[in-house]
Amino acid sequence: MPERARIRIFDTTLRDGEQAPGFSMTAAEKVHMAEHLEELGADVIEAGFPISSDGDFTAVRAVAAAVRTSAVAGLARAVTGDIDRAWAALSAARRPRLHVFLATSDLHLEHKLRIDRATCLSRTRDAVAYARRHTADVEFSAEDATRSDLAFLCDVAAAAVEAGATTINLPDTVGYALPADITRMFTAVRARVGEAVTLSAHCHNDLGLAVANSIAAVQAGARQVECTINGIGERAGNAALEEFVMTLHVRREALPFDTNIVTTRLVPASQALAATVGIGVAPNKAVVGANAFAHESGIHQDGMLKHALTYEIMRPESVGAAGTRLVLGKHSGMRGLDARCRALGHRLDEVELERVYRQVTALADRSKMVSDDQLAAIVDGVQTRASRPRVTPASTSRQEAAWR
Ligand code: KIV
Ligand code: ZN
Numbered sequence: 133m134p135e136r137a138r139i140r141i142f143d144t145t146l147r148d149g150e151q152a153p154g155f156s157m158t159a160a161e162k163v164h165m166a167e168h169l170e171e172l173g174a175d176v177i178e179a180g181f182p183i184s185s186d187g188d189f190t191a192v193r194a195v196a197a198a199v200r201t202s203a204v205a206g207l208a209r210a211v212t213g214d215i216d217r218a219w220a221a222l223s224a225a226r227r228p229r230l231h232v233f234l235a236t237s238d239l240h241l242e243h244k245l246r247i248d249r250a251t252c253l254s255r256t257r258d259a260v261a262y263a264r265r266h267t268a269d270v271e272f273s274a275e276d277a278t279r280s281d282l283a284f285l286c287d288v289a290a291a292a293v294e295a296g297a298t299t300i301n302l303p304d305t306v307g308y309a310l311p312a313d314i315t316r317m318f319t320a321v322r323a324r325v326g327e328a329v330t331l332s333a334h335c336h337n338d339l340g341l342a343v344a345n346s347i348a349a350v351q352a353g354a355r356q357v358e359c360t361i362n363g364i365g366e367r368a369g370n371a372a373l374e375e376f377v378m379t380l381h382v383r384r385e386a387l388p389f390d391t392n393i394v395t396t397r398l399v400p401a402s403q404a405l406a407a408t409v410g411i412g413v414a415p416n417k418a419v420v421g422a423n424a425f426a427h428e429s430g431i432h433q434d435g436m437l438k439h440a441l442t443y444e445i446m447r448p449e450s451v452g453a454a455g456t457r458l459v460l461g462k463h464s465g466m467r468g469l470d471a472r473c474r475a476l477g478h479r480l481d482e483v484e485l486e487r488v489y490r491q492v493t494a495l496a497d498r499s500k501m502v503s504d505d506q507l508a509a510i511v512d513g514v515q516t517r518a519s520r521p522r523v524t525p526a527s528t529s530r531q532e533a534a535w536r
Contacts, residue, residue: 134388139380140356141391142332143174143373145405146195147181147207149364154411159191161408166195168401169361170202173392174373176229176356178205182221183214189221196225203227203269210234210259219266230263233273233301236280236288249284256288257295264296271299273334278302278309278317285317286324299330299356304345307338307368311348318352332356335371337363342371347379350389361405362413362420374398374419374451382446399452419451426457428501430465433458437471460507462496476504478511487514 146165150156157165162179169177179195180188196204204225206218210232222228234245234256241247247255256272263270272292277285289300302317309317318331325331333349333356335342346357363372377393402420406412415423425448427433435442436456448455458468469489473480480488491510496502 136388136390137350137355139350139354139389139391140175140330141173141373141377141393142176142178142205142356142358143169143172143360144178144334144358144370145169145360145364145373146191147178147205148334148358148366148370149360150180150409151366152364152369155364155409157191157408159187159194162191163194163198165361165401165405165408166199166204168397168404170199171394172373172397172401173394174202175392176203176205178207178231178358180221181207181218183208183217189217192218192221193224196222196228200226203229205229205231205271207231207233208259208263210255212259212262215259215263215266219263227269228267229269229271230267231271231273231301232259232263232297233275234259234288235275236285237276238281239279240276253288253291257291260292260295260297268296268298270297271301271332272297273301273303273332275303276305278304278313279306282317282320286321289321289325293325293329297329299332300325301332301334301356301358302349302354303334303358304336304342305334307336307342309335309345310341311344314345314348315352318349318354322353330355332358333371334358336366337368337370337372340368342369343375343379346371346376347387350387361401362417364405364409372418374402378419378446378451381450395450396452419446420453424448425453425455426459428459428461429463430468433468433471434465437467460492460496460502461500462493464492464496472504472507473511476508478508478515480511480515484511484514 146162166177177199180192182189182192192206206222208214208218218230236252241252260270260272274285274288292300322331331354333346333354335345357376359371359373359376361373363369377391380387380389381395399420402413413421415421427436427443432443460472466489469492470485488510492502
């Protein structure tokens, strides 16, 4: 059995997550979400970017005071004013972390920052050393790491470590990298900076690869992963915390990594975020979407009624979801319909079931789903008074409980 490594979860829902249009949060909302993140077991909660606004400074300060066990990080550009402001916002934190970032790709150096590589190196050293005067917990992020020259990126990472950074984050800022690129980058930086420093992944989802890239990163030596609830974040978002954590969980035989995340808190945290920002989760969202444990097709319902593992790779309870849902629609079959009728207390003979089935599929062709009330009305129309032995709903079996 390979030794299992512990992966730290750095949640950036309240910083990168809220940078997405429509997702900003007030101080009270950030504190509310921070409580969820702490219950979830996040190792680090990035509370915001204190220099960005007075409101965010106040919010980071409020989160820092409210959080008890997780570390609380504040973001700062590699300049003293940002670092001082972030440090002031973190003053009440029990475990403060300063998170300093500077871009390292030539594209960003030339066109955005208008500085050369030598200046980037010296700014990195100066900013990290300055942050270290405030705290021993300093993270340095090389923005746009995946599009940076790898030898130069290694130089910057080594300079940050020499100056006192304890975590080096290598972001795929624009979600451009393939898993093989991530493997190459982490392997090279690991070789350069050694084992003592924690390497961190921060992957954006522009090509839908954020979680796959985060997995590649831990396989190549990263021991911290930055992610967000529901995968929110700049543009297409960040790696979704719930997807990364459940991938490690479900595929634990292939991935020898553990986190501190209490998986049964995943759906509550997802729903709390959706309610807080007023933006719902797509029904087909992995792990926490409304359809993640819903089955409409007859073949799938039949499989599920026989054995849940036929079409579910994790139990809904393991992520805090209410349970499996078998939904009546145009793809549903006889067996699923029969189970639903039984769960509602209707006992139908074969001929009645066939008639109900025909009407249900006709209705489902017109309207997307058939509700319990609609089903009851159809059953009522089909059954004669004599053949209507209404019994108490039998919800004893787990399969029948799946119908809601
Ligand atoms: O995507 C990114 O590069 C970032 C850094 C500020 C860490 O969010
Ligand atoms: Zn980011």
